[in-house]
């Protein structure tokens with residue numbers, strides 16, 4: 001028979017919660033303090049990680065002491081992770097996590113609000129609305145826009161894309177769907193440098209990746225505006241239906257910024273939805289010296305930005321902004337009979353694909369206030385300056401070839417001094433050499449870069465979205481790359497390499 005009072009195995013008494021929690025916070029504080037002494041990553045292979053985890057162990061029938069469990073989980077993660085909060089992590093576009101965001105996530109979990117509906121999360125929903133307004137304010141976007149927090153850049157872009165599809169298709173896509181000859185004529189325009197989210201968007205929305213017009217780029221890897229204009233006009237002439245142009249504010253590979261002001265003009269002339277993917281570089285529009293090309297994102301119909309990139313929020317936090325809030329509701333809202341909310345307030349389930357939603361905004365809201373606008377301007381400007389300094393340092397080294405520099409991304413490669421004169425076989429070898437160099441550098445734990453392929457050349461890529469990186473860290477990098485580069489070259493260089501003048 002069931003007792004009047006339940007004893008449940010998942011509960012934790014307040015004393016235990018306090019002790020375990022304090023211990024965890026102590027360990028996290030120690031880790032953050034000691035990060036520079038750790039390798040960025042242990043570079044272990046999948047079998048090593050599975051072994052450390054004891055991955056084949058079956059689910060236990062009987063429960064385990066929570067203090068022991070938390071210690072074990074902390075050991076596993078501290079001993080076998082790549083630390084993207086390490087001062088020398090410059091891979092991909094993954095930022096160091098703001099400590100206040102770490103605490104914010106703990107608080108958000110403790111309150112466990114369902115921000116799908118306002119009445120289930122009154123304060124949390126209002127904090128999210130305020131966070132969206134503040135983000136819009138940073139970008140110069142109207143603060144009465146529609147917007148919400150999502151998992152990241154992909155979802156933020158896809159949410160905006162869905163709003164565009166419904167607004168511009170010319171029929172009710174949500175009801176009728178995408179089939180028939182009209183549907184097959186919808187066209188998407190973006191540069192060849194656009195992040196792969198656009199393929200997922202075209203694919204998941206049923207439009208199809210064949211309907212993406214990949215517009216070539218100029219020598220700075222920005223969308224070629226003349227080709228864009230000509231392509232739209234040519235497509236319209238043959239009865240196709242352009243509906244969206246996507247400009248990128250900071251491309252994933254090199255940080256290139258499309259001329260958003262010119263794209264805006266074309267979109268207005270041709271009555272197309274203008275979306276800006278600002279997942280990486282959008283926040284740079286807050287800087288006092290931001291270019292007019294970048295600032296024009298404030299005029300777009302929609303913008304995606306990623307607080308888990310350049311606002312240093314712990315994963316996950318993306319943000320979709322749509323100028324006309326009604327366009328978001330028209331793309332997502334349904335009113336089933338089992339929802340009776342009663343209050344006139346924002347119900348986020350009407351603004352995006354999720355129903356039950358967590359409280360992602362809290363960590364962003366806290367960080368925005370801790371640093372303030374000026375604090376963020378300073379941190380972004382410093383990241384940009386560090387990338388610029390790296391570019392200059394690399395350019396001074398005889399055996400390093402500097403490629404691009406934009407926002408906080410610098411690209412370069414290792415070129416042994418006797419291989420300066422290129423031929424196809426030299427280029428092929430340099431790609432092989434730099435690919436291996438990158439793998440070894442990543443596994444070494446000394447610093448972490450990723451790569452960009454520019455005109456078929458494999459380059460090393462440093463992207464600094466890291467408030468822990470100092471000038472000393474940047475100054476140390478060329479020497480590390482040169483050492484590993486020389487070592488790899490000595491091992492890999494083919495005996496006969498066709499070096500032509």
Ligand SMILES: Cc1ncc(COP(=O)(O)O)c(C=O)c1O
Nearest residue numbers: 093152153154195251252279280
């Ligand atoms: C320009 C751009 N768009 C979209 C994304 C996707 O963002 P997320 O990885 O947060 O989904 C990225 C990621 O690096 C990006 O750089």
